[in-house]
Amino acid sequence: MLDTIFYVAITAEAMxxxxxxxxxxxxxxxxCVIACVTALGGGTVRDLVLGHYPLVWVENPYLLVVCCIAAFVPIVMARYMAALRWPFLLLDAVGLATFTIIGCNVxxxxxxxxxxxxxxxLLTGIVGGVxxxxxxxxxxxxxxxxxxxTVAIVSGVLYYFGHISDLPHDLVVIGTIAFGFTFRVLAILFKIQMPKFVYDKELR
Amino acid sequence: MLDTIFYVAITAEAMxxxxxxxxxxxxxxxxCVIACVTALGGGTVRDLVLGHYPLVWVENPYLLVVCCIAAFVPIVMARYMAALRWPFLLLDAVGLATFTIIGCNVxxxxxxxxxxxxxxxLLTGIVGGVxxxxxxxxxxxxxxxxxxxTVAIVSGVLYYFGHISDLPHDLVVIGTIAFGFTFRVLAILFKIQMPKFVYDKELR
Amino acid sequence: MLDTIFYVAITAEAMxxxxxxxxxxxxxxxxCVIACVTALGGGTVRDLVLGHYPLVWVENPYLLVVCCIAAFVPIVMARYMAALRWPFLLLDAVGLATFTIIGCNVxxxxxxxxxxxxxxxLLTGIVGGVxxxxxxxxxxxxxxxxxxxTVAIVSGVLYYFGHISDLPHDLVVIGTIAFGFTFRVLAILFKIQMPKFVYDKELR
Known part of the structure; x- marks a missing residue:
């Protein structure tokens, strides 16, 4: 199931x-490059940092093809994209939680x-966008x-404690995705932000 | 031969x-840093991504010295550089095909x-510039x-099929460089560009 | 001793x-991310490039906690930070020499x-800031x-020659830090800069 959601999330990220x-x-x-980097960059940086070779897309290069094909959807359907804002945000919210779980698993x-x-x-969830x-x-x-x-961090903590508990693995995965999804959607709906640090003076 | 062209290309990129x-x-x-990163960054990212250690310039550190020396040529000869625009573009076109072949070989x-x-x-050819x-x-x-x-991708495909064919290796190398060079020069001369994706509406 | 200075330097960088x-x-x-990346990014890139696994902060994850805590100090004490400009510059100068030595040692x-x-x-000393x-x-x-x-390069050269000489190791470390610190502080005080390369004409 995580695999299916992974592909959906990769596609949504690429689009x-x-x-x-x-x-x-x-x-x-x-x-196409931006699509591949955004969809696969988080996992790539995670694997580089952990020394976890071979990288996911080097082992499964068709992932690059999937991202490039997904990248052409908005090119072809540009006029309809504005109407798809919410479906994308929802898919992205599912993707964030899914990427986080996959990264924790590695x-x-x-x-x-x-x-x-x-x-x-966290790296898997956010570095692609960075x-x-x-x-x-x-x-x-x-x-x-x-x-x-923050959604990625809290989902990761939740998943970790679920993982070391006696709960069935599937339940932990579904619970974490449901939590991450809800948390992210609420954050968008109510424009919840972290407190900001505003500093004016010049130090260097 | 590939080695000689490699050094010429590295030097041209650094300059x-x-x-x-x-x-x-x-x-x-x-x-000097920009020169080294541009000339050697493509191979570095390729090697990191493939887990191909040691990196080329870690094994042959004098490459860094070559890049730094090359970087000083434009500093000393700044007034003549504008006149050298075309020689540089031609060397860069040879370099692009050469880097691509070297990356494919790895x-x-x-x-x-x-x-x-x-x-x-592709990574070897373009990441330095990025x-x-x-x-x-x-x-x-x-x-x-x-x-x-696109030149790097098409040259790479050509080289790959040449490599798995029965053609002599030298012929494949020379043919790929000749093709990549011609393709790139024609692209500059006739300002051939990929189609662009222009999207105005705000999604996020 | 190098360890103690390392923590002080990490903290100062993060702040x-x-x-x-x-x-x-x-x-x-x-x-927090900028603090961690700045304080630990130099060592990370060095380790990636040298294939030196596991990375320092992957092996000692509490370093991330130290950086995040340090990052909150300026948030809480924002109004006093301008007054602390010089202490920070001095700590940063010690840190630069220390990071350089640690990188050379690896x-x-x-x-x-x-x-x-x-x-x-050099990478350990400057990449975090980049x-x-x-x-x-x-x-x-x-x-x-x-x-x-330049301070990092000259300190590194000095440390290398100290290392291969017969001098006691502690003396070399202290000497290099003293040299790097003095050199950097003099550079700030007298606004010593490298010559610049100013090039106006458009090549590409």
Missing amino acids: SAALAAGRRNMDWFGV ALEMGQQPIIVIVAG LRDILCGDVPLVFSSELYA | SAALAAGRRNMDWFGV ALEMGQQPIIVIVAG LRDILCGDVPLVFSSELYA | SAALAAGRRNMDWFGV ALEMGQQPIIVIVAG LRDILCGDVPLVFSSELYA
Whole structure:
């Protein structure tokens, strides 16, 4: 089941990344790169940092093909994309929780310490979007927008404690996804943000 | 032969990167860093992603020295650089095809799947320029300018099929470089670009 | 002793990174990420490039906790931070030399060649700040400001020659830190900069 949701999430990430690339007037190649980097970049950085070779997409290169095909959907259907804002946000919310769980699983299988399990989930969930923003020349949204990383962290903590408990694995997975999804959607609906740190004076 | 062209290409990349750094008024150290990152960054990211250690320049550190020396040429000869625009573009076109072949070879020697062979060539060919643009604070040129990545991809595909065919290896190398060079020069001359995806509406 | 200074330096880096994040109005999560990336990013990139696993903070995840706690100090004490400009600059100068030595040591233990030892020290000393600037949307300061990278390079060379000489190790460490600290402070006081390469004409 996690696998199916993984593909849906990858596709949704690639499609919304393509829209970000389209807003910068990138060419079709740039759109595909941004789609691949956004959808697969989180897992890539996690694997580099943990030394977990081979990388997911090096082992399964068809994932790159999936991302490139997904990237062309918004190109073909650009006029309908604005109407699909909410479906995308909902898929992205499911994807965030799913990516987090997959990232935690990789670290758990490697026998990493609890903090690193949470960090692996966090990296998998958010780094793709950070790389997308850097390649598009923006300050990453995730550092200043509605709760996103917080959802990944709290979902990761929840999943970790579910994992070491006696609860059945499927229940923990479904529960974590349901929690992460609800938390993220509430954050968007009510514009819940982390407190900001506003500092004016020049230090350096 | 590939080795000789490799050094010429590294040097040309380092020199044109130094010009990009000079346009941002960087100091000499910054110029050297941008030169090294541009000339060696593509191979570095390829090796990180494939887990191919040790990295080329860690094994042959004098490559860093070559890049730094090359970076000083534009500093000393700044007034003549504008006149050298075409020689640089031609060397860069040879370099693009050469880097692509070298990247494909690394993946082939590791026994990677065909798509990853092409991707390894692509990463080697273009990532240096992407990192240069990010360090200079620009949206990477390669996503919106004349055909560049496409040249690397098509050259990579050509080289891969040449490699698995019965053709002599040298012929395949020379043929791929000739093709990549011609394709890139034609793209510059006739301003051939990939179709762009222009998307105005705000999704997020 | 190097360990103690390492923690002080990590903390100082994390705190001044938090101020940079605060100037971009990031939220608390963004502040923590920028703090961790700045304090630990140099060592991370060094380890990735050298294939030196596990990474320092993956093995000692409490370092992430230290950075996050340090990041909250400027949030709580924002009004006093401007007065602490000099203490921070001094700590940062000690940190630069310390990070450089630690980076050199990692490469020396791996039996790397002399140039790579210096580069490992340089990466450890400056990459954290480069990543901080990229994540904040700036052209990295280190490429155009007062001597910083130069201090790391010269300190690394000094440490390397001290290391292969017959001098006692502690003396070499203390001497290198004293030299790096003095050199950096003089560079700030007298606004010593590397010569700049200013290039106006458009090559591409």
